[in-house]
Each structure stands twice: as structure tokens, then as C-alpha cells.
Amino acid sequence: MSVTIKDVARAAGVSPSTVSRVLSHHPKISPATVRKVREAMEALGYHPNIMAKSLVSKSTQTIGLVLPRSVEEFVNPFFSEVLRGMLACAQSAGYDVLMSSANSRPEELESVNRMILGRRVDGIILMAPRKADPLVDLLLEHDFPFVLLGRSLERSDLLCVNNNNVQAAFDATRHLIAQGHEHIGFVSGPPDMVVSEDRLEGYKRALAEAGLPFRQEWVMTAEMLQAGAFHATSLMMSQPERPTAFVVIDDVIAFGFIRQLYEAGMRVPDDVSVVSFNNIMLSELSNPPISTVDIGIYHLGYTTVQLLIRKLAGETITQPQIVLPHRLIVRGSSARQPDA
Amino acid sequence: MSVTIKDVARAAGVSPSTVSRVLSHHPKISPATVRKVREAMEALGYHPNIMAKSLVSKSTQTIGLVLPRSVEEFVNPFFSEVLRGMLACAQSAGYDVLMSSANSRPEELESVNRMILGRRVDGIILMAPRKADPLVDLLLEHDFPFVLLGRSLERSDLLCVNNNNVQAAFDATRHLIAQGHEHIGFVSGPPDMVVSEDRLEGYKRALAEAGLPFRQEWVMTAEMLQAGAFHATSLMMSQPERPTAFVVIDDVIAFGFIRQLYEAGMRVPDDVSVVSFNNIMLSELSNPPISTVDIGIYHLGYTTVQLLIRKLAGETITQPQIVLPHRLIVRGSSARQPDA
């Protein structure tokens, strides 16, 4: 069967504990022995059994990732890019990543429970937390190490990595205002997501700063874009006083929205300007290319895992909230000024 | 600390083995005892320690996923969709998914070695295998259960889940021919991927069947689309005899290619028609919407994991190669016929 530490010990003519010490780079062990053991390991093709190791050491070198439940979030390229960053960091620190998937809220709780109580992972990453997220409570209750990708509305002492989404939306809106737009709408995402709220807030602030009124009827939700979608968009755009520009919650939604504008006979950017968030790869390849706020998705993922690993290493985290910079990228979808 | 099987045993007034039997739904155990034990578990909030369990049972209830190394493949929405299908199946069968990431080929081998020799996973999924893939050899050598998402060029006895990519490309090309196109180009992906080869083959066959010549100069590679990109595309399109339609290896490449055509002053579909593969969500939202061959990405992922789990359950697999159906979806990018 599989080659164990005993086999190596026998082959090297030492005791199992000595082999174990070589494995863990124990300081006081003679170079000669180290060499002997290393050779034996090499010859036998030894690899430590992680299960046995973590059973006694109580550490799994694995971090758990709680994935978004909704299809929309999951297939959003934002997700794979953030995952890419996470994996890169985890890998470079010698950690593995275990994914927890679930279709419903109770399933999700159960899955996380299994992860932490079953000692499968050392720490957990929570993506896109909701308002009053029960997962946060669960983790807190068990005093289990975790980091939020995003931020908690309720508590400010939790470890988290985030952008300043209020500022990002403020910048995006200001850009449209600077282009001469005075009628600016907003297309939102799921209302229970913290990021939706933050970006709406930034949008409002920019309007206020420019002395422009906030109009509730110019705020669309992603749901409105779905089924009755076309209707809602074309209805809004056929009003005598219609928005000439939109701040859209993210690139994927922007894709769908621009499509609907075209179907309603509106050209981007000629009739309507659009600026969105995330800067996923395809936003540059879109037609027209989409103006968007780059939030450093990869970096976001990387930093989140990094923070968790620091926490797991026992480091005292002086600054629990990490805010990563963003940067507006102007492209074709908001380049020209409307004729109006 | 953590509550163990012993604690439950003590609380329920039985022996640890009895608790273990309740856990594994052992047949001959009195209902009264079951109830007692269940209550004790509930009261103490017991969750089995997976590490200890798999140390003795030699099964981890975890499947390992070897991720694509290249950024391009990773961020391709194809990947997240296939992952979604995999997770759905794994979850419904009570399996977890562990991800192996690596930046280089040697790292990848080392990572897989750790997974299998360290007994971290019960089986492995290999995505998008290359020609003469060393990972396949490694897995075979250790007689470790695995399933290919895609197919092996060299061996036909391996478990794999795939589309008939030759046929899919044949269908796509036929569609363009039926639209009246006689000058049809091809945009390929990485040449060492099996799928690239298969789709090119289908394209050639359709040309041959229609009595159209295959022209090497009308085959572009994804690399050509990168840096010197614009140049290559515009050069080809400025020839007196230029393609009026393209079969493109996948939707993401199609996005980039259409963008370049626009920059070269070509309209899609008015000047050039495009049909690609995968039917990622955004292909429908593109402008124009992209005609594409739906290959059932989610289903592909789901079936792959399903096949692996069947194998792990000891089932004899009579049909090692599963071929999933595809279906051409005609949209705006190939709707009209060129004036030519």
C-alpha cells in the first residue's frame, strides 16, 4: 500500500520520530541523519499522509471558501478572477482551498458547520456578505477565524478586504457629470448586498454635490432587467425627460442593459452613456468598450486570503479592515458627450 | 475543546463504537439506542472529525480538481460554469471539492502528487487535457481514479466526458455555408489543446464536404489576436479575397475578434459573419448577439463529477467515454447574408 513514515524510518535505520523531525525541520538533528532520511524518502517516494498529520496537529493547511449561492454571482467573471487571486495566494503559502457549495441558506449553514466542526479547514473566506448575514454569526459563535470579502454593515471589527465602493461610485458618477450629463440613472444589483447599497450611496452623493436631484424613478434594479426587462427599460427611455447616462452596478449587468438599450433603439454612447464597475476582461472587448471602475479583482482575492493566513499564523492584526484602491477607466461607452 | 465521539458515548451511556455505528447507519442497532445517541449528539453539538474518520476509512469524500494553469482559460466563463456543474453534483453526492492550483507544469505535477500520495482526495478531475499530458501518465502510474473533462488523443480507454467537437464545428461551418458563405476562416485557440484540434478538423470536413478549399492563410491563432492582433486581422481582411465569415474557437475569443473587426472597419454580421462555441451567458448579451454552439457547459461539469463518483463507488463503467449533445444557436452575428 502507501509508504508510511515507518517504512522510511526502517529504510533509513532510524526511528519514526526522527523521520518526523526531519519533516518538520527540527533544529537539533544531525546533518548526516537528515541526509539519510531524505534519501530514504526519495527512494521510497514518500509523501506524508495529510489526514494523519492534521489529526494530531489540529491544522489542515486548508482554507474553506463559501461560494455565492446564486447563479448570477457564480457565473460573473468577477468571481473567477477573485478566485484566481485567492488560489494564487493560498498556493504560495502552502494552503489548499476547499469549496463549500450550497443551494439554499440552510444548506449553506450546514455546509459551513461541517467544515468548521469537522475540522476540515483552518479558516474561512466569506464572499459578498449580505446584510445581517447568519454565516457571520455562526462563525463568530464558534470563534472561528474568517475574513470577509466585502464588508459587514453591522460590525466594524471583523477582518475584511474591500474597496471603497461609495467613493468608487462617486467617482463614476462625477465622471458622467463632468461629461455634461445632468440626467443620470442608476442600475442596481441585489438590494440585500452591501455593495449595492454602497454604490448607490456614492451615486447619490455625487448627484447631491453637483446639485442634481436624486430621482427614485431613475433607479432600476437587476430584477427589472430580467423578464419584464425590455419593457421597463424602453418605458423609462421613452419618457420626455429620460436619463442620458447610467451608472450600472457591474459589468455583466451593463452588458445586458446596453443590449436592451439597443433594442429600445438607443445607441451607446451616442444616445446614452454607461459606466459600470469591476473591469472584467470582457468589458474591454465589448462593443462599445465599457467604461468601468477597476477595483483590482485579482488583488482583492489575493489580499483576502493573505489576511486570513496572517490571522491563522497568529499575527495580531492591527488594521482589520483593508481597503484596496480603485481606478476609473474611461472607454467608449461614456466617451462622447450626447447631443442634448 | 471539540466534542468527540467519546463525549457523546459518555453522555448517552454507551460505548464509542455504538456511537460510531449510529453514525454509519449500522443495521443491527436498537432504535432506543439510536434515539439516545442522537439526542446526546444533538445536545452536545457533535460533528464527526473528518480527518480521523478518513484516516481509518481511507476515504476522504473529497474530489480534487486540477485547474487550468493559464489565465485565459481560468477567467473564461466556460470555467466557472463547468465548475458550477461540478460543485452541484459533488454536493448532492456528499463530496467536497479541493482545488489544486499551480503556475507551472512542475508545480502542477507536484500538487497532484501531494493530493494523491497524501491521500487528500479520493479521485481527480482533469480539465482540458493537453496532447500527451504528463498528468495523465502520473495518475495512470499510481492507478488513481480520475476523469477527463475533454478527451485524450492517445488513449481511448480513459474515463472522460466530452462533446463531439468535430461534429460541433462541422455543424457551425455548415451553418455558414448554408448562409451562402464560400470564404470561411477559422480562429483557433492554443494548438496543444485537443479541443482546438477537434474543432479545426470539423471545420475542414465541412469545407471539404461543400467542395470548398481549405486555406491555411485563413486560419488565425489566438496568439495572433493578442499583441500584433489588430495588424493580423486587418491585414487579412484587406486582401482582395478575404473571408466573409469565421468559425471561432470560443465565445471569449469571438468577443475579442469581433472587436478587432470593428476596429478594422468591418461590421458584424453585415461585412463578416461569426459563429463560435460554448454559449457562455454573455454571448447572448453581446452586440451583436453571438451565434454559438451550445455545448451544455454546466451539464458537462455535472456529468464529469458524476462519472468519477460512480467510479469511486466501485461501479463497473461499461461506457468510459460519455459524449454530450451540442446544439447550434443562431443569433445576430451570423443572421444576415453578406451583400457579396
Next chain:
DNA sequence: ATGAAAGCGCTAACAC
């Protein structure tokens, strides 16, 4: 510097 022994939490014979 190294070995012997105990034990992490669980399962699986083997008894009764």
C-alpha cells in the same frame, strides 16, 4: 541528537 511510548478521533474486527 535520537528512541520509546502515548495518543489525536475514529472504525472495525472480535468477543459476549
Next chain:
DNA sequence: GTGTTAGCGCTTTCAT
């Protein structure tokens, strides 16, 4: 039906 015992492969005192 249920308890007792012996490990799974590893780390970690405690000796020497």
C-alpha cells in the same frame, strides 16, 4: 445488540 481492543499515520513529550 453492544462493549473491548487494536490500530490508521503522524507528532510530541519524556527519557537517555
